[in-house]
Amino acid sequence: MFQMDQHQMKKWGNPARNLKHSATQRFSSQSFEAVGTVIESADPSFEPGQIVIAHGMGLGVDRDGGLACFVRADASWLVPLPSGLSPLEAATIGVAGFSAALAVDRLESMGVEPGFGPIAVTGATGGVGCQAVGMLARLGYEVVAVTSKPDSRGFFKTLGASEVIAPPGPSDRMLDKGMWAGAVDTVGSDVLAWLLRSARPEAIIASIGNAGGNRLPTSVIPFILRGITLTGINGNSPPTLRRRIWERLGTDLKMRRIASLARVIEPDEIDDVMVQMVAGRTQGRAVVAFCGA
Secondary structure: OEEEEEEEOOOOOOHHHHHHHHHOOOOOOOOOEEEEEEOOOOOOOOOOOOEEEEEOOOEOOOEOOOOOOEEOOOHHHOEEOOOOOOHHHHHHHHHHHHHHHHHHHHHHHOOOOOOOOOEEEEOOOOHHHHHHHHHHHHOOOOEEEEOOOHHHHHHHHHHOOOEEEOOOOOOOOOOOOOOEEEEEEOOEHHHHHHHHHOEEEEEEEEEOOOOOEOOOOOOOHHHHHHOOEEEEOOOOOOHHHHHHHHHHHOOOOOOOOHHHHEEEEOHHHHHHHHHHHHOOOOOOEEEEEOOOO
16 A cells, blocks of 8 residues: 555546546546555565555556545556656656657657657647657657647747647548658547658657547558558556656656646645646646645
């Protein structure tokens, strides 16, 4: 069991739908991630007082989640706080930053290197997108932030983006001018279809979200004429991989001034902030502090 110090709040989509869904479940608290201090452990791998990270593995879905002062978790789920991160930094990164790091790690493993060409990041004001921009920029990539919020240009420049553009509208075209050596997509639907048809030959596109919808209106043409690779990113990754990625998040993938993305709020502010999130009026991360943290 560990006591909550910080918790990264997540957007749960349609509040009415999720309220109805949660009422039928046996758990009483939502959210699938938490950062806290161990207070007791039956596993010798963890000691009281140690700070740990938990996310996925059924947390907030099959059992009580992170919106609580205390959380009970299997030891195999937990990741020790990397030495290069503070608890607030880890909570700010959260599952969103972890997922962004998975995408960056995948692009690297598939051969995309700095200097190959621009890397597009869609949904760039969101938790995954903005952190992907910062991580890629730190590694030396030329990053193009794709966002429908034109007033965010200053924000992206501080993260290291070389250019900020708006996503185009839907199109029936099968191919556009090739621009991207790679991309991290958090939107799906028409935006992902645009990335595919505007990618350079042999580009790697990492799909990590569906904020714009699940439908993918594309064709086989980008794949068979340009050799595009579309690779999926699953944030609920196995323990060995998640520990390796968290170590990178404390070292070479650690964004500069990561904690500056965080707005620390109290539990009674959650409802108001969630309304702002659903309306698209938030930027960066909202971290919920529990038990006086």
